[in-house]
Amino acid sequence: MGWYNKRLAKSLWVFHVSGSPCNNCDIEILDLITPAFDVERFGLKLVGSIRHADVLLVTGIFNQKIAPRIKKIYEQAPKPIFVVAVGTCMSGDCCFKDSYNKVKKREDIIPIDLYIPGCPPKPEAMIAGVVKLIGVLNG
Amino acid sequence: MIGWKIFYLLVFPGLLFTGVLGLIVGWVDRKLSARLQFRVGPPFFQNFNDFLKLLGKETIIVKDSIKSVFVATPLAAFGFLVLISTMIGLALFFHEGFVGDLFVIMYLLMIFSVLVILGGSSTGNVYSSIGSGREIKLLLADELAFILICLIPIIKSGYQIQLKNILEVQSVQGPFISSVSGAIAFVIGILCIQAKMTLPPFHIPEAETEIVGGPYMEYSGPLLAFWQLNHYMMFVIYPFLLIALFLGGFDLHGIGILWAVLKYLLIIVIMILIKNTNPRIRIDTALNFFWRYATPISFIGIILAVFGV
Numbered sequence: 001m002g003w004y005n006k007r008l009a010k011s012l013w014v015f016h017v018s019g020s021p022c023n024n025c026d027i028e029i030l031d032l033i034t035p036a037f038d039v040e041r042f043g044l045k046l047v048g049s050i051r052h053a054d055v056l057l058v059t060g061i062f063n064q065k066i067a068p069r070i071k072k073i074y075e076q077a078p079k080p081i082f083v084v085a086v087g088t089c090m091s092g093d094c095c096f097k098d099s100y101n102k103v104k105k106r107e108d109i110i111p112i113d114l115y116i117p118g119c120p121p122k123p124e125a126m127i128a129g130v131v132k133l134i135g136v137l138n139g
Numbered sequence: 140m141i142g143w144k145i146f147y148l149l150v151f152p153g154l155l156f157t158g159v160l161g162l163i164v165g166w167v168d169r170k171l172s173a174r175l176q177f178r179v180g181p182p183f184f185q186n187f188n189d190f191l192k193l194l195g196k197e198t199i200i201v202k203d204s205i206k207s208v209f210v211a212t213p214l215a216a217f218g219f220l221v222l223i224s225t226m227i228g229l230a231l232f233f234h235e236g237f238v239g240d241l242f243v244i245m246y247l248l249m250i251f252s253v254l255v256i257l258g259g260s261s262t263g264n265v266y267s268s269i270g271s272g273r274e275i276k277l278l279l280a281d282e283l284a285f286i287l288i289c290l291i292p293i294i295k296s297g298y299q300i301q302l303k304n305i306l307e308v309q310s311v312q313g314p315f316i317s318s319v320s321g322a323i324a325f326v327i328g329i330l331c332i333q334a335k336m337t338l339p340p341f342h343i344p345e346a347e348t349e350i351v352g353g354p355y356m357e358y359s360g361p362l363l364a365f366w367q368l369n370h371y372m373m374f375v376i377y378p379f380l381l382i383a384l385f386l387g388g389f390d391l392h393g394i395g396i397l398w399a400v401l402k403y404l405l406i407i408v409i410m411i412l413i414k415n416t417n418p419r420i421r422i423d424t425a426l427n428f429f430w431r432y433a434t435p436i437s438f439i440g441i442i443l444a445v446f447g448v
């Protein structure tokens with residue numbers, strides 16, 4: 001599978017879904033495709049449909065209402081799919097830690113492969129995270 | 140004899156040549172678009188990697204879809220494109236063909252659009268159906284103008300309906316683009332190609348930000364890979380057709396090779412420039428444009444061609 005993983009590492013297509021964030025992380029994610037950071041040089045591309053995606057980018061705490069939908073989106077994705085969690089929200093609840101409606105454990109809903117902390121993380125930090133994923137795939 | 144035919148179909152100028160050249164030109168498209176937006180752009184083998192990656196992914200056959208149509212359409216479309224590219228390539232590179240091959244090519248190109256429509260509407264997804272509906276409207280818009288501009292070289296070459304003979308007439312008289320009607324037809328032809336390949340500003344059926352990929356939305360894995368490959372193969376087929384009809388084909392001796400590459404690049408670069416400088420238009424604007432302006436202008440072109448201008 002090594003050969004195929006190398007191909008996969010060179011063309012990760014990203015589908016972005018926001019699971020009740022404060023929306024700042026989503027704005028920062030869009031920075032990644034601007035001329036200053038341009039992740040297309042790594043072969044990353046934002047796609048519009050989950051059926052085309054290799055990476056599921058999630059932001060925010062999952063609240064009770066969005067959790068089943070996230071699960072559904074994950075199940076609709078063609079495997080192999082990697083879940084990248086962007087923001088401190090995903091790794092440590094951040095400013096929503098006392099919310100009454102957040103799910104207890106996000107990992108029960110979908111398996112998460114990579115956390116990128118930061119509130120919001122800088123685009124450089126996100127690129128560093130994605131490059132780590134590429135490095136793991138390349139072995 | 141039969142061996143050569145298989146070689147033409149599978150290696151040159153058919154499947155392998157068109158596929159590889161298409162993926163390379165697809166890279167030129169992405170790189171140039173990136174440079175126009177002051178980005179760096181993808182590496183050279185990007186499209187090959189995309190294609191190979193998609194081949195290895197899981198294929199999800201949608202539960203609500205008409206399964207046979209869902210699976211068959213991308214593959215059938217691929218087969219038709221290989222056939223078209225072989226026919227155009229045979230006329231361009233080997234000066235071979237049969238009487239009326241130009242009509243067969245026009246007919247098969249239309250079947251490709253029909254297959255996109257079928258594939259999109261077989262998925263049972265609302266957005267895909269909307270995309271298919273838009274594809275039908277776009278086909279209605281550009282088809283008449285496209286057929287009319289294909290008639291102009293036929294008239295100018297003294298009613299030859301074989302690509303080979305059209306090319307021969309051009310090698311004697313000079314390319315048709317040097318005449319008024321030929322130039323009109325070439326310009327309209329590039330716009331029609333833009334619509335037929337659903338490139339911006341005519342990417343109304345796909346509209347990633349609006350109906351998330353339209354007909355291709357539900358496709359995943361190898362089937363999506365074939366749709367992608369089809370798209371890139373059209374980057375070869377349509378420019379080659381225009382070169383054969385208006386720019387006098389390829390002369391593959393000495394300096395002629397350079398000219399051949401330049402002709403091809405000229406059309407590609409014009410297409411990419413139009414693509415990068417225009418936002419998406421509404422479907423009624425597209426219909427308006429083709430029926431009000433492009434089609435009457437190509438009629439005028441035909442009249443001019445009949446009078447030999």
Ligand code: SF4
Binds near residue numbers: 021022023088118121
């Ligand atoms: S991590 Fe911070 S910026 Fe990102 S969604 Fe959560 S609160 Fe907003």
